[in-house]
Amino acid sequence: MNHLWTSLTDQDQAPKKVTACGALYLWKTFFIGIVVLWIGSASAKGQDPIIHAGTIEISEQWHSSSVHVISDNLTISSTGSVTIDPGTIIKIQANRSISIHGIWNSVGTIEAPVIITSIKDDQYGGDTNGDGASNGVANDWGNLLFEADALTGSNQSTLIHTKILYGNQVFSRAELSITNCEIAFMQDNGIEFRNTTGTVTRPY
Numbered sequence: 754m755n756h757l758w759t760s761l762t763d764q765d766q767a768p769k770k771v772t773a774c775g776a777l778y779l780w781k782t783f784f785i786g787i788v789v790l791w792i793g794s795a796s797a798k799g800q801d802p803i804i805h806a807g808t809i810e811i812s813e814q815w816h817s818s819s820v821h822v823i824s825d826n827l828t829i830s831s832t833g834s835v836t837i838d839p840g841t842i843i844k845i846q847a848n849r850s851i852s853i854h855g856i857w858n859s860v861g862t863i864e865a866p867v868i869i870t871s872i873k874d875d876q877y878g879g880d881t882n883g884d885g886a887s888n889g890v891a892n893d894w895g896n897l898l899f900e901a902d903a904l905t906g907s908n909q910s911t912l913i914h915t916k917i918l919y920g921n922q923v924f925s926r927a928e929l930s931i932t933n934c935e936i937a938f939m940q941d942n943g944i945e946f947r948n949t950t951g952t953v954t955r956p957y
């Protein structure tokens with residue numbers, strides 16, 4: 754009978770307590786891990802943007818792990834190509850524009866659209882401009898311009914599941930394919946094609 758009362762040292766009894774504590778410890782670790790990941794993600798999207806300006810002459814892929822800020826006018830040269838991952842947020846400073854001579858592929862999904870918006874738009878990616886709560890308004894930024902010498906045919910630029918908000922307009926002199934996109938709160942025509950053909954498919 755004595756061995757029943759010395760169970761703290763009994764190898765047959767102790768593991769049950771250890772297992773219970775271990776499960777609790779694992780759950781707490783898991784929960785803390787989730788919180789750390791959430792804070793880390795919020796920080797990455799709110800305070801560590803990737804800055805773009807000037808001319809891009811090579812192929813780049815922009816990922817959704819950081820907000821991308823267009824701090825000054827941006828040109829994609831005839832040799833340049835930018836491919837944008839689903840869920841990527843791009844914020845454009847006041848009066849700045851993006852001009853595309855090469856390729857601009859904005860490839861969102863219905864679950865994770867690409868967002869192209871104003872630096873003041875805190876709805877996406879948090880308070881990137883660091884001024885507290887702020888909202889975008891039409892004409893905050895300039896134009897998304899697809900220039901006449903932009904690549905055509907199978908290399909033409911595409912906008913898929915992309916939201917374009919609070920600029921002046923999307924203006925295209927080149928072939929351009931737009932599928933399942935939302936272009937809203939723009940100052941001028943939301944989108945204008947001039948001397949070219951464009952394809953707009955299945956708008957929201």
Ligand SMILES: [Ca+2]
Pocket residue numbers: 873875879880881882883884885886887
């Ligand atoms: Ca703000």
